Structure formats: structure tokens, C-alpha cells
Amino acid sequence: MAENWRTYGDTTLEAFAASLPSGSHIKAQEEVEAVYNAARPHTRLFRGFLQAESSGATDFDTVPASMNNPVNLRTRGQAPFQRFASIADAAAEWNARLNDPSYSYANTVTLSDLIGIYAPSYDNNDEVNYAKTVLATMDKLPRIAQQPTQGGTTMVDANFLADLIPAGNSNRPGFLLNTDDRLIGITQHTTGNTNPSATAYMHRDFTHGGGGPDNVSFHFVVDDQIIIQLLPVYEGAYHAADGCDDRATDIGCFDTVAIELCVNSGANWTKAKDNLSRLYAMLWTGDKRIIGIDRVTVQNGRVYTHQQVSDTNKYCPQQILDEGSLPVIVAQGQTYAGASPVIPGPVYVKPIIPSWLANDDGVTVQKINNVKVYPVHLTYTAIRDTPRKQATGRNQNLVGPDITKGETFQAGRAYRSAGKTYILTTYGTRVTAADLVPRVQITKSGVVSIRYE
Numbered sequence: 001m002a003e004n005w006r007t008y009g010d011t012t013l014e015a016f017a018a019s020l021p022s023g024s025h026i027k028a029q030e031e032v033e034a035v036y037n038a039a040r041p042h043t044r045l046f047r048g049f050l051q052a053e054s055s056g057a058t059d060f061d062t063v064p065a066s067m068n069n070p071v072n073l074r075t076r077g078q079a080p081f082q083r084f085a086s087i088a089d090a091a092a093e094w095n096a097r098l099n100d101p102s103y104s105y106a107n108t109v110t111l112s113d114l115i116g117i118y119a120p121s122y123d124n125n126d127e128v129n130y131a132k133t134v135l136a137t138m139d140k141l142p143r144i145a146q147q148p149t150q151g152g153t154t155m156v157d158a159n160f161l162a163d164l165i166p167a168g169n170s171n172r173p174g175f176l177l178n179t180d181d182r183l184i185g186i187t188q189h190t191t192g193n194t195n196p197s198a199t200a201y202m203h204r205d206f207t208h209g210g211g212g213p214d215n216v217s218f219h220f221v222v223d224d225q226i227i228i229q230l231l232p233v234y235e236g237a238y239h240a241a242d243g244c245d246d247r248a249t250d251i252g253c254f255d256t257v258a259i260e261l262c263v264n265s266g267a268n269w270t271k272a273k274d275n276l277s278r279l280y281a282m283l284w285t286g287d288k289r290i291i292g293i294d295r296v297t298v299q300n301g302r303v304y305t306h307q308q309v310s311d312t313n314k315y316c317p318q319q320i321l322d323e324g325s326l327p328v329i330v331a332q333g334q335t336y337a338g339a340s341p342v343i344p345g346p347v348y349v350k351p352i353i354p355s356w357l358a359n360d361d362g363v364t365v366q367k368i369n370n371v372k373v374y375p376v377h378l379t380y381t382a383i384r385d386t387p388r389k390q391a392t393g394r395n396q397n398l399v400g401p402d403i404t405k406g407e408t409f410q411a412g413r414a415y416r417s418a419g420k421t422y423i424l425t426t427y428g429t430r431v432t433a434a435d436l437v438p439r440v441q442i443t444k445s446g447v448v449s450i451r452y453e
Contacts, residue, residue, distance in 0.1 A: 004162055004289045005111045010043045011141035019047055019141060025057040025065050031087045038091035042098060044141050046071070046091060048134030052119070057087070073097075077407045079426055104400035109162065109291055111135070117400075122353045122428065156336055158278040162229040162291050163204055171211035173244075175236045177296070178254045184233075185302035186283065187240055187256040187309055188276075188326065189218065190263050190317035198264040200228050211238070218258035220279060224271040227279050232292030233257050240309050252309030257283070257298065263319055273320075273329050280333030300337065303330055351399045351428035352391045362412050373424060374448050376414040376440055380423065382407050386435035388425075392417040399429050416442040 011019075017032045026035050039046035049071050050056055054063075057070035068084040071094050075082040084090040097103050098114075108114045111131055119125040165172045177184055191198060200223040207230050211217050217237040221228050231237055238244065240252025252258075261276050263269075282290060283298040303326065306316035320326050354368050366373045382403045390397040403409065413424035414433065421433035421442045433440045439451040 004109050004160065005045060005114050006042075006289065007160065008042065008045045008138060009143045010041050011047070011143060015141050016043055016047060019056070019137070021056045021058050023058045025060075025068075025070060026087050029068075029087055034086070034088035035091045038088045039095055042095060044138045044143060045134070046094065047141060048137040049094070049118070051137040052130050052133040077403055078409045100401075102401045107288060107294060109289065116350060120350065122358060124358070156278050156281045156285065156287055158275065158282060159226045160229070160282070160289050161226060162289065163208075164232070164291065165207050165217060165230050169208070169210055169217075171207060171215040171217040171238055172231065173217075173236055173238060175244075177234055177236055177256075183299050184296050185251075185256045185299055185304060186280070187252045187258050187304050187306060188317050188320065189239065189258060189260045189306045190319050191221070191260050192263065192316070192318065194263055194265045196264055196266045198262060199223050199267070200226050200262055203260060203262065204228050204230065214238070218260045220257070221260045221262065222272060222276050222279055223262035223264065224268040224275065227275055227282075229291060232295075233283070233290060233298070234292045234295040240306065252304065252306070256304060256309070261317060261320070269319075273325065274332065277329050277332035278336055280330065281336035284333065284337045300334065301330060349390050349397045349399055351430075353428040354424075357424075357426075357428055360412070366413075368415065368424075371415055371417060372446060373413050373415040374442065374446075375412060376423075376448060376450070377410075377412045378438055378440070378450070379408060379410050380431075380436040380438065382435055383437055384435050386432055388429040388431060389422075390430070392420075392422055392430050403431060403435075414440050414442060414448065416444070416446075419444075 013033060013036050016036045020027055020032065026032055036043055053072045054060060054070040060070075063069045063072050063081045067081065068087045069082055069090045070087060071090060073082050073090060073093060074080065082093070084093070098105050100106065104117050105114055108117065111134060112127070115127050115130050115134070119127065119130050121127050167174070191203060200221045203221040206212065207217055215238050217231060218239045219229065219231045219233060219237055221230065236244070236253060237258045239258035240256070244253040259276065259279065261272060280303070283293070284300045286293050286297075288294070305321065305326065306314055307321065310316070315321060320329070354366065354373070356366050360366070362375055362377065365375070382405050384405050385402045387398055387402050388400045390399050409425065411423045411425045411431075415422055415424060421440055423431045423433050423436065423440065425431065437452070439453075441449050441451075
């Protein structure tokens with residue numbers, strides 16, 4: 001289940017304290033409550049990371065206990081582990097990085113996304129077992145409700161779950177929406193199933209099981225309790241009955257995300273429509289809980305009924321059409337969007353790691369795609385804000401927030417690509433040498449020069 005890690009939430013102070021081993025350094029320092037408060041509203045997740053990194057602050061093989069850093073944070077922009085005045089300070093810094101819209105975790109969604117940056121396999125971590133440890137630890141802790149936050153900004157208040165239809169399912173076709181201009185709309189459906197058990201979770205199970213003989217799929221299903229995402233918003237779904245064979249004319253299939261609103265009897269219909277409005281707001285504000293939202297822009301107010309896009313003029317969403325309530329639902333969504341706007345941050349990716357980097361002897365000239373990489377061991381200072389890149393050449397994706405002017409770091413490699421010199425860090429990120437001092441230059445013939453002015 002691909003739940004957004006931001007929804008893991010808090011446990012109680014009592015449960016947090018009880019979960020710590022008797023030999024925990026947090027208990028020894030009498031910092032239990034201070035650490036708990038510093039980690040809120042992510043105390044369950046923090047406890048999971050604490051277990052994975054140091055067995056609940058009892059194992060200090062990686063970072064000595066005296067550094068008060070049981071979650072093994074490295075100094076921002078640098079390789080060394082950071083020393084803290086207290087464990088609570090470490091918890092506060094861990095929390096600050098998770099909630100910083102400019103930091104590398106800003107665009108992560110699932111726990112796997114987060115671990116892939118926090119404890120990547122290229123840094124000798126077992127990401128799968130790490131995740132298992134975190135989840136097993138959290139499962140033992142009760143969850144208390146709270147308002148979700150993102151990057152210090154309150155998100156649209158909604159009970160949201162991402163649980164995607166498995167790749168390879170016949171009802172997950174995998175074709176892409178018309179996202180060349182990034183602008184897509186919404187096609188609104190109702191489920192047509194009034195059985196009391198026909199909840200969002202039931203429809204989640206239905207689509208995960210293949211979507212019946214018609215291979216039905218949709219991006220979201222909403223009821224009075226929860227919003228569930230079933231497909232990335234840049235992928236198409238089988239929902240519109242408009243052919244799915246002509247990108248220019250089949251608006252529903254190729255230009256919209258599909259939302260099913262449950263009509264199960266006994267449910268709170270008013271609340272279900274309110275949750276639908278909240279989902280509209282999430283889509284219009286680029287809420288980063290939504291998988292794939294970084295690749296599209298859902299146009300505010302562009303909502304079609306199934307009847308409008310269907311080749312068969314199907315009378316759907318029936319209950320909404322009967323009421324004439326779609327304009328009200330859309331208007332409420334716009335209110336929610338205006339009340340809590342979410343500005344998507346930059347998209348970060350993992351660096352492309354050369355196979356030799358993990359065991360680099362620091363002396364031998366190496367190669368990346370036949371480009372020579374020279375050993376140049378220096379401490380650099382950024383003379384201007386400069387990006388950290390995944391690779392060079394055609395691939396210029398960012399792997400984290402910019403190195404800020406005045407920030408220092410150590411690196412041991414440099415190379416020339418497309419007429420420019422780049423520094424290769426120990427983590428595999430590439431930084432433009434012209435933005436750093438000392439200034440390293442590599443000529444076309446392979447001559448390396450270093451200027452300290």
C-alpha cells in the first residue's frame with residue numbers, strides 16, 4: 001500500500017516512550033518528551049527511522065552517542081555526520097528537513113521514495129529491509145489524528161490514500177494523457193452502486209482485481225470517509241466510453257483524470273460531495289500527496305461530466321445531474337484551493353552513480369561513458385547558488401536543493417563534459433566547477449588546472 005508518508009502522523013507520548021528500549025540514549029539523557037515534541041507531527045515515522053538507524057538510540061556503531069545524532073544526519077551539503085547539542089535538536093533538524101519545501105524530500109510521496117534519498121542503496125543501505133523496519137516499528141504505535149502538513153504549509157484537509165492499481169493489470173493500460181502542454185481536466189462519474197458496502201475501499205479492491213469484464217479503471221474514488229488514488233495522474237484510464245483511440249477527439253480518455261464518487265446507501269452524501277470538493281482543490285493546487293502531480297497541471301474549474309465526454313451520452317454522474325449540484329461542488333473546491341494553496345516544489349531525482357564510485361581509490365583515473373574522471377581532492381566553496389545535477393550533457397535533472405552561496409563541501413573527482421568542467425561529489429551529484437572556488441578547469445586534452453583566486 002503506497003500511503004503517503006506525511007499521513008503516518010503522531011502517536012501518543014506514552015506510546016512513544018514505552019517503545020524506546022531500556023538502554024536508549026534518549027532515556028539516559030532524559031530527553032524523551034523533548035524528542036517527541038521536536039518530531040511532531042511525524043513521531044511515528046521518526047520512531048521508525050530511529051529504529052532503522054540506531055535500534056532506538058542503542059546502537060552507535062555509525063555515529064558515536066556523544067554526537068547526539070541517533071538518526072545519523074549528515075551536515076547539510078556536506079559528507080560528515082552532524083554533531084548536535086541534544087538529541088531533541090537532532091530530531092528538530094530531521095523534522096525541518098522533511099518539511100522544507102526546498103530540500104530533497106519535498107517531492108517524495110511514499111516511504112520508499114523517502115528512504116531512497118535518506119538511506120539510499122548506493123550508500124550501502126538495504127532499502128527494502130530499512131522500510132520493513134520502519135513499518136514494523138510504526139505498526140506497534142497507535143496513530144492519533146492531526147492536520148497534515150507539507151513543507152510548512154497546511155495542505156487541503158482530506159483523508160487521502162494512494163494505493164495504485166498494480167502495473168501489468170489489464171485495467172492499467174499505461175498510455176499517457178495529453179500532457180505536452182501539462183494542462184488536463186477532470187471527468188466526473190458516480191459509481192452507480194447503491195449497495196451499502198460499495199465504499200471507496202470496495203472500489204479500490206474492484207480495480208485492483210482487474211475492474212471486471214470491461215477492465216474498468218479510474219484515477220480516484222471518493223466516499224464520505226476517504227479519497228483513494230488508483231492511478232498516477234499522468235496515465236490514462238478506461239473510464240470515459242469515448243473510444244480511447246483518437247487523442248485529438250477523445251477528451252475524456254486522453255485529456256482528463258477520472259473521479260468516481262460513491263453513492264452507497266447509508267453514507268453521508270453531503271460529506272461525500274465535500275470530500276470530492278477537497279479532491280478538486282488538491283488537484284488544482286498541485287498537492288504533492290498525489291502521485292504524478294509534478295508532471296501535469298489540472299486546470300482549475302475544468303470539470304466535465306461523463307455524459308459530456310461519452311460517445312453514448314451516458315447519463316452520469318446521475319445523482320449529481322439530478323441535483324444540478326456540480327457547480328456547487330466545483331465552487332466549494334475553488335474555496336478550498338484558495339484557502340490552502342500548495343505550491344509544488346522542484347522535482348528531485350536520484351543521482352546517476354558510476355559503478356566504481358562506491359569503491360573509489362581516489363587515485364586512478366576513472367571513466368563515465370568514456371569520459372575521463374580525474375582525482376582532484378579539494379574543499380570547495382560556492383561563489384553563487386549552484387544546482388546539484390543528476391548527470392551532465394542532456395540529462396540536467398536536479399538531485400536536491402541548490403548549494404547556496406558560501407556553502408562548503410569536499411569532493412575528490414572532476415571531469416570535462418560538453419566544454420565545461422564539473423565536480424563529482426562522493427554522493428554522485430554533479431556541480432558546475434565555474435560556480436566554485438578553488439576553480440578547477442580541465443582542457444580538451446585532459447590538462448587539469450586549479451586556481452585559488
